[in-house]
Amino acid sequence: MVREWKQIADVLREDCEGSQVELRGWIYRTRGSNKMLFLVLRDSSGIIQCVGSRNDLGDGVFDLARSLMVESSVIVKGRISPDSRAPGGFEVQVNGMEVVSPAEPFPITKDQSEEYLRDMRHLWIRSRKLTSIMRIRSTLTGAIHDFFRGMGFHEFTPPIFTPNSCEGGSTLFEVNYYDRKIYLTQSWQLYAEAAVFALERIYDVSPTFRAERSKTSRHLSEFWMAEMESAWMTYMEVIEIAQEEIKFIIGRILERNPKDLEILDVDQERLRSYLEKDWSVITYTEALDILKDKGGMEIEWGKDLRTIEEDRLMEFFDAPLTVIQYPKEAMAFYKPLEGQAVDAPGPVAKCFDMLAPNGYGEIVGGSERETDIEALMGSLRKEGEDPKNYEWYMDLRRYGSVPHSGYGLGVERLLAWICALDNIKDAIPFPRTLKRTNP
RNA sequence: GCCGCAGUAGCUUAGUUGGAUAGAGCGUACGACUGUUAAUCGUAAGGUCAUCGGUUCGAAUCCGCUCUGCGGCGCCA
Numbered sequence: 001m002v003r004e005w006k007q008i009a010d011v012l013r014e015d016c017e018g019s020q021v022e023l024r025g026w027i028y029r030t031r032g033s034n035k036m037l038f039l040v041l042r043d044s045s046g047i048i049q050c051v052g053s054r055n056d057l058g059d060g061v062f063d064l065a066r067s068l069m070v071e072s073s074v075i076v077k078g079r080i081s082p083d084s085r086a087p088g089g090f091e092v093q094v095n096g097m098e099v100v101s102p103a104e105p106f107p108i109t110k111d112q113s114e115e116y117l118r119d120m121r122h123l124w125i126r127s128r129k130l131t132s133i134m135r136i137r138s139t140l141t142g143a144i145h146d147f148f149r150g151m152g153f154h155e156f157t158p159p160i161f162t163p164n165s166c167e168g169g170s171t172l173f174e175v176n177y178y179d180r181k182i183y184l185t186q187s188w189q190l191y192a193e194a195a196v197f198a199l200e201r202i203y204d205v206s207p208t209f210r211a212e213r214s215k216t217s218r219h220l221s222e223f224w225m226a227e228m229e230s231a232w233m234t235y236m237e238v239i240e241i242a243q244e245e246i247k248f249i250i251g252r253i254l255e256r257n258p259k260d261l262e263i264l265d266v267d268q269e270r271l272r273s274y275l276e277k278d279w280s281v282i283t284y285t286e287a288l289d290i291l292k293d294k295g296g297m298e299i300e301w302g303k304d305l306r307t308i309e310e311d312r313l314m315e316f317f318d319a320p321l322t323v324i325q326y327p328k329e330a331m332a333f334y335k336p337l338e339g340q341a342v343d344a345p346g347p348v349a350k351c352f353d354m355l356a357p358n359g360y361g362e363i364v365g366g367s368e369r370e371t372d373i374e375a376l377m378g379s380l381r382k383e384g385e386d387p388k389n390y391e392w393y394m395d396l397r398r399y400g401s402v403p404h405s406g407y408g409l410g411v412e413r414l415l416a417w418i419c420a421l422d423n424i425k426d427a428i429p430f431p432r433t434l435k436r437t438n439p
Numbered sequence: 440g441c442c443g444c445a446g447u448a449g450c451u452u453a454g455u456u457g458g459a460u461a462g463a464g465c466g467u468a469c470g471a472c473u474g475u476u477a478a479u480c481g482u483a484a485g486g487u488c489a490u491c492g493g494u495u496c497g498a499a500u501c502c503g504c505u506c507u508g509c510g511g512c513g514c515c516a
Contacts, residue, residue, distance in 0.1 A: 028477095035473040053473065069467095085474060109466050110477060111451035115508055171514080187516095212514055213440070225516065306513075353516095362516060410516030424516095435508060 005075070009045035012090050016080045023048070023076045023092065026126070027068050027103070037066055039094075040087070041076055044131070046259075049086045050076050052094035065097055071126070073100040114423075121430055122439045132260035133426060136253055137415055141205050143252040144226045144409075147245050148203040153228065156195045156202035158188035164389055171211045173221075184209035187408060189334070190393050192229035193369060196404050197396065203228040205411065215434055217423040218361050220412060222432040229406030235350045235368040238405040239322050242354060242364050243279050246320065246414065251275055253418060264419050271418065274319050281322040281352075285344045287313055301345055304330045311359050320363065324352040333379035336370040352407075360417035366407020373397040 005022040025043035032038050037057075039050045054062045068074070077096035082089055108120055108127075117124045124130060145155070161177065162185045172183040188204055195202050208225045228241065250271055253261070261268050282290070287305065291297040295312045299305075304326065305313070314321060325341050325348035335349040351367035370376050373394055377387045387394070412427035425431040430439060 031475045031478055033472045033475080033478090036475075037473095038475050038478090040476085049476080051474075055473085083474090085476075087476065105449075105467055107449060107466090109450055111465065113451075113509095115445090116450070118508090208516080210515070214512095214514070215510065216512085217510075219515075223516065304514085308512090365516065408516065413516050 007045040008041065008043050008048045011080050011092075012046065012048060012088050014082075016090070017082055018079060020077070020079050021092070024100075025074065025076075027070050027072045027074060030066075030068065030070065032066065037062065039065065039068070039076075041074070041092070042126075046088070047128075048088060048090065048092060050078060050092040050094050052097075056093075056095065057097070061097055064099065065094075068099065069103040070106040071123075072103040074098065075100060118425070118431070118436065119438075125429060128263050130426065130429075132257070132263045133415070133419055133421070134429060135260050136257045136419060137411075137427070139253050139256050140249055140415055140418075141224075141226070141411065143249045144203070144205055144245070146252075147248045148228060151201070151241075153201040153203045153230075154199045156192065156199060156204055157206065158185065158191040158204060160185050160207065162186075162190075164190060164393075173209045173211050186210055187225070188227050189406070189408075192227065192406060193393070193396055193404065196229045196231045196406075197400065197402070200231040201228075202230070213434060217425070218413065218416075220424060220428060220431055220433060223428065224411035225408045226411055227406060227408040229404060231402050231404045233405045234403065235324070235352060235366065235405045238366055238407055239281060239324070239352055239354075242366065242407055242409065243320070243322070245409070246363075247275050249414070250418060261419075266418070266420050277319045279319045279322065280317055281324060283325045283341070283343060284323055284327065284348065285325070287323050290316060302327045302329060307361065310355055310361060314355055314357050314359070318357060320354050320356050322352050322354045325349065326351055326353070331367070333376060333383055333385070334370050335367040336372070336375065350405075356413070356417040358417070358420075360413060362410070363413045363417060364407050364409045366405065368403065368405040371397060371401045371403060
């Protein structure tokens with residue numbers, strides 16, 4: 001099917017000069033006088049100024065066009081002409097206009113508060129900022145699929161309703177499931193470990209729900225995780241994949257979304273610099289040393305790193321940093337003991353977190369998975385869980401288990417970091433948080 | 440779970456040692472204007488100062504409850 005109209009981005013070009021075009025979109029701005037009218041038209045590809053005079057259009061069309069509210073949908077016909085006074089360098093000399101649907105006064109105007117914009121999210125989503133973010137988000141998730149498929153991984157989709165927890169029961173959303181209790185998934189982990197003995201190398205990009213009572217600019221109740229799990233891989237091998245994956249994503253966004261990055265005022269050179277650097281990997285124990293020697297913070301060995309400590313640590317690194325071998329005690333039950341660690345005063349796990357620079361926090365968390373059934377049972381009991389609830393998971397260790405590792409990447413955290421967003425809530429179209437479920 | 444902040448026209452807000460008819464900008468309506476850049480100029484409409492209760496001769500202003508939202512910690516991606 002050939003469309004008879006064009007996208008705005010396709011006519012903002014020298015070779016369109018003088019050509020008669022039809023554009024379809026929404027009124028973005030209106031300005032003008034009694035005889036001269038300037039309408040800025042918006043479509044998904046960009047904006048362009050449309051100019052019309054009363055003389056050329058006639059009273060009927062001119063007055064109709066002049067009465068239009070912002071966000072009215074219109075079909076504009078006209079000739080493309082270069083003009084230094086037009087934003088973007090080109091404008092449309094209008095010679096015909098059809099109103100598809102007039103808009104009521106648009107509630108979002110010049111000054112808006114964060115809160116109001118979130119209430120009006122269904123309309124604010126049309127803004128240049130959010131449109132650019134959503135386009136980059138689309139590139140980002142597409143890049144994840146391309147990256148893993150290119151390496152021979154299979155997409156595996158886990159269930160969203162789950163009977164078990166995995167990251168601790170207190171953060172589960174409970175759902176009434178035919179008068180029984182069931183939960184929204186916190187992680188694909190347990191199911192991925194089942195699938196890995198069939199497909200060996202798998203990945204997914206899927207929604208995750210956590211009822212953490214966190215009210216920060218880095219948390220969502222509903223967010224998307226891009227996870228991978230692979231048989232026969234160690235956690236150190238998986239770290240390299242995580243680094244390559246994120247570099248692949250950044251490269252793809254730089255290649256496909258330069259205009260969107262510009263609209264968001266993102267420093268593209270800074271992004272590009274991440275591609276050339278080697279990203280550091282240090283142990284938890286080394287991290288404590290750095291914090292003590294350079295950061296002036298003394299942390300007792302065995303405590304998990306807190307936000308303030310992670311932020312301080314990242315002041316000494318200019319690319320994502322991977323911290324490995326956290327104390328076993330503080331880790332989830334499925335993360336196994338690292339027997340090879342040399343510098344640690346206590347038992348550590350075969351696990352890692354990747355921290356983003358500039359205070360964006362943990363963007364990846366992963367580990368090797370415990371294969372010893374007795375160790376698993378023990379860790380579960382220690383966390384106060386009943387191993388009976390994990391019977392099928394234990395089966396995975398009874399029938400030909402092999403070493404395997406994986407990680408989860410927070411899609412919104414990564415997007416917020418790449419786009420330098422103030423708040424993670426802008427990294428997802430309709431954020432769900434402790435206090436907000438609307439729109 | 441702990442700590443903190445905010446709520447005044449559709450939007451952004453001014454206004455607290457308690458004493459106005461609650462003031463403005465944007466938006467909207469009407470009018471002027473043939474090159475505007477979220478144009479400019481004029482006129483107008485638009486408010487039970489989040490709710491409930493208390494103190495007071497008098498409350499947007501002081502106190503308390505509630506509601507709504509926001510941020511920080513902890514936890515996590």
